[in-house]
Amino acid sequence: MADDRGRIPEKPDAGVLRGVRVADFSRVLAGPYATMMLADFGADVIKIESPGGDDTRAWRPPVDDAGESTYFGSVNRNKRSVVCDLATPDGLATARRLASTADVVVENFRPGVMERFGLDEQTLRETNPRLVFCSITGFGRDAGAALPGYDLLVQAVGGLMSITGAPDGEPSKVGVALVDVLTGLNAFSGILLALRQRDATGRGSRVDVDLLGSLLAALTNQASGTLATGRSPARLGNAHPSIAPYELFRAADRELVVAVGNDRQFAAFAVVLGHPALPGDERFATNEARVRNRDALRGILEPLLSSRTAADWVDAFTRARVPAGLVNDIAEAFAFAESLGLEPVVTSVDPETGRASRQPATPIRLDTAPAVHRTPPPPLGAHEARWTDER
Known part of the structure; x- marks a missing residue:
């Protein structure tokens, strides 16, 4: 039984689940x-x-x-x-x-x-x-x-x-x-x-x-692919089984990820890299072709991306509406979210x-009944032993 180290705090009086x-x-x-x-x-x-x-x-x-x-x-x-x-x-x-x-x-x-x-x-x-x-x-x-x-x-x-x-x-x-x-x-x-x-x-x-x-x-797409084909996928490291380039690269100072999800983004990506003709190569003209030829594509991209800092590339790609980001540690990730006002x-x-x-913070945001962070995690047995129905 709990001891009497603390009284029962007030029940929640706000939130969409109040009364539950x-x-x-x-x-x-x-x-x-x-x-x-x-x-x-x-x-x-x-x-x-x-x-x-x-x-x-x-x-x-x-x-x-x-x-x-x-x-x-x-x-x-x-x-x-x-x-x-x-x-x-x-x-x-x-x-x-x-x-x-x-x-x-x-x-x-x-x-x-x-x-x-x-x-x-x-x-x-x-x-x-x-x-x-x-x-x-x-x-x-x-x-x-x-x-x-x-x-x-x-x-x-x-x-x-x-x-x-x-x-x-x-x-x-x-x-x-x-x-x-x-x-x-x-x-x-x-x-x-x-x-x-x-x-x-x-x-x-x-x-x-x-x-x-x-x-x-x-497992979503990996599971559906397995069920449809009868073949289990292999490990690809940081690459994607169905999209390319969609993986981690090393820049001059640290890693970044590039997540090119469609042909428009790939064309913009090539322009930022200084190789606007890259999408004209039949090996890379479509996403399906890029996936088939991912090793050849990576061989072209690696020396290009290693020529500048990761932050420089991320800034340039973002301005061109190409998804890219630094590989943050957890502290950097929180700082990044704060910089976005999240x-x-x-x-x-x-x-x-x-x-x-x-x-x-709770990631779900309700405008009419937002989450309320009332109290920290309780010490063990911090609340009254003599329990009664408060409702």
């Missing part, structure tokens, strides 16, 4: 990402944690100014934390009470765990027929139920690593837990759909999302302690 209560039993990334998105738009998210807390509280370094894990902080703002030890009668009673008063329950335990504690969809729906129950798994609830759902594992078995990395190198993972993020977004979308359906029918429904299915759907960073401040947390 979420009992969040999820941990690590996919589930917490989904519930943070709900919280950003006004849902009252109660993060239900074990006495040891979400695993990511211990995933450090790095840490923020308060010594808290930045991994945990990245997906847990705007939430309230209650500790429930499900192995004890009091903890289990508190968890059931929270779930029974919720509009949405989100969980990502191994299949069977919620049933063991009487927190499964069927049991909860007996007293809460309007409940939206979202279950997140690695590989579904049937034959894949026993498989551990770790992002790296899914990137491997789901095919993403097979198309990521240099052609002559080893398969590579993406530099962030992308499958978890995609799955969290799918869970967020599914919950919103279920709430909309509840508005129409008066009854809640079950939302099932799994990491493998989320990745396979996100306001990519938000700071949440605890009104009682003054503790602040800087995080990436």
